[in-house]
Amino acid sequence: MSHRDDSVETIQRELTAFARRARATAARMHPELSLVSFTLLAHLEDQRGCRATDLAAHYLLDKSTVSRQVSALERLGFVERRVDPDDHRVQVLHLTDEGAEMLANVTASRRVAFHERLADWDEADLDRFASYLLRYNAAQEAVE
Numbered sequence: 001m002s003h004r005d006d007s008v009e010t011i012q013r014e015l016t017a018f019a020r021r022a023r024a025t026a027a028r029m030h031p032e033l034s035l036v037s038f039t040l041l042a043h044l045e046d047q048r049g050c051r052a053t054d055l056a057a058h059y060l061l062d063k064s065t066v067s068r069q070v071s072a073l074e075r076l077g078f079v080e081r082r083v084d085p086d087d088h089r090v091q092v093l094h095l096t097d098e099g100a101e102m103l104a105n106v107t108a109s110r111r112v113a114f115h116e117r118l119a120d121w122d123e124a125d126l127d128r129f130a131s132y133l134l135r136y137n138a139a140q141e142a143v144e
Contacts, residue, residue, distance in 0.1 A: 026038050029106050041095060043055060043058065044095050050093060079094065
């Protein structure tokens, strides 16, 4: 195996570990919500609402998966459906005040955790890491 192959293997293993920790952290912050749920809530906040089909398309998820997640978020009182003023046949998902507050609390907790985890990194390392993550995600978006 080449040095490049070893590096790619390490990256894959470490990103998998990162994803597992993210799922576990999401479960600790709100046991009834998955990491997907938090992601959907953040997207609804960023977009100031959108349709469930837009969520499915954006995250390349099956519509039934989004439907289940949205139903759970509605039951918890974090999301509500509103009729689109431009097209009364369409329902747009929006965060409720409770959903926005919960998301803000989770975001603040995650930010603290990242600051703690990266506390001993110098500015140059942080800048490189941030630019590598941006580059990695941009490459993925280019493929999609």
